[in-house]
Amino acid sequence: MSDLWRGTTATRLRIASGLVLFIYALLHFLNIGLGLFSTELMHAAQDWRQVVTRSIPGTILIYGAFTIHLSMVLGRLALRGTLRMPFWEAAQTVLGLMIPVLLIAHLVHTRTAHELFDVNDEMGYISLLLYNTLDGWKQCALLVLVWAHGCTGLHFWLRGKPWWRRSLPPLRALRRLSPPLHWWLPDRSAADRREFSHSRKP
Numbered sequence: 001m002s003d004l005w006r007g008t009t010a011t012r013l014r015i016a017s018g019l020v021l022f023i024y025a026l027l028h029f030l031n032i033g034l035g036l037f038s039t040e041l042m043h044a045a046q047d048w049r050q051v052v053t054r055s056i057p058g059t060i061l062i063y064g065a066f067t068i069h070l071s072m073v074l075g076r077l078a079l080r081g082t083l084r085m086p087f088w089e090a091a092q093t094v095l096g097l098m099i100p101v102l103l104i105a106h107l108v109h110t111r112t113a114h115e116l117f118d119v120n121d122e123m124g125y126i127s128l129l130l131y132n133t134l135d136g137w138k139q140c141a142l143l144v145l146v147w148a149h150g151c152t153g154l155h156f157w158l159r160g161k162p163w164w165r166r167s168l169p170p171l172r173a174l175r176r177l178s179p180p181l182h183w184w185l186p187d188r189s190a191a192d193r194r195e196f197s198h199s200r201k202p
């Protein structure tokens with residue numbers, strides 16, 4: 001078994017559920033991004049995504065992953081003897097705990113409203129409703145939070161792997177394409193440099 005999957009059952013569950021949520025968020029954000037090129041393309045991608053996300057197995061997978069991830073994080077926090085932790089871990093925990101608070105209204109406005117009252121929840125319509133409103137800005141904050149939390153989690157999971165370290169320079173080049181990436185990657189590389197110099201101190 002790969003050393004990436006070492007650890008307790010709780011750790012493995014946290015990693016596996018985190019990966020499911022990361023993939024969900026990545027596809028959701030790419031779907032929104034398609035709207036920059038064409039509304040038709042964005043709606044076609046949404047229809048394809050929903051074949052999975054609105055199916056019963058897809059719903060169980062996504063909402064199950066969300067419940068497991070949150071429970072594992074809260075459980076780990078409750079079992080700690082102290083709240084003293086490295087800055088990155090504290091930031092990761094606080095960012096993670098803010099996600100459900102911001103996400104709940106979004107779920108009510110989209111899937112719940114659609115399923116219960118047949119409200120239109122097409123990307124274009126929702127984006128138009130959100131445009132330049134407080135809810136819209138909250139959604140943008142949620143997007144940045146989710147991305148920062150997911151990328152930080154992924155980085156601290158994979159940082160021991162040489163192939164991941166090798167992929168960091170091209171990823172840093174990619175950051176130019178995305179403001180959230182731009183914000184996150186320089187931060188991570190500075191943290192890495194600090195960690196590296198500490199580990200080399202006698």
Ligand code: HEM
Pocket residue numbers: 025028032046049050053054103106107110111121122123124126127130139140142143144146
């Ligand atoms: C401006 C940003 C956003 C827009 C325009 C947007 C738009 C939408 C739309 C149209 C839906 C309903 C249909 C579908 O699933 O595609 C939806 C659902 C959803 N969104 Fe967003 N979203 C945004 C940001 C986010 C963020 C940051 C997250 C956090 C992960 C998120 C998570 C979800 C979830 C979990 C659902 C419910 C999916 C389901 O159960 O079917 N969204 N969003």
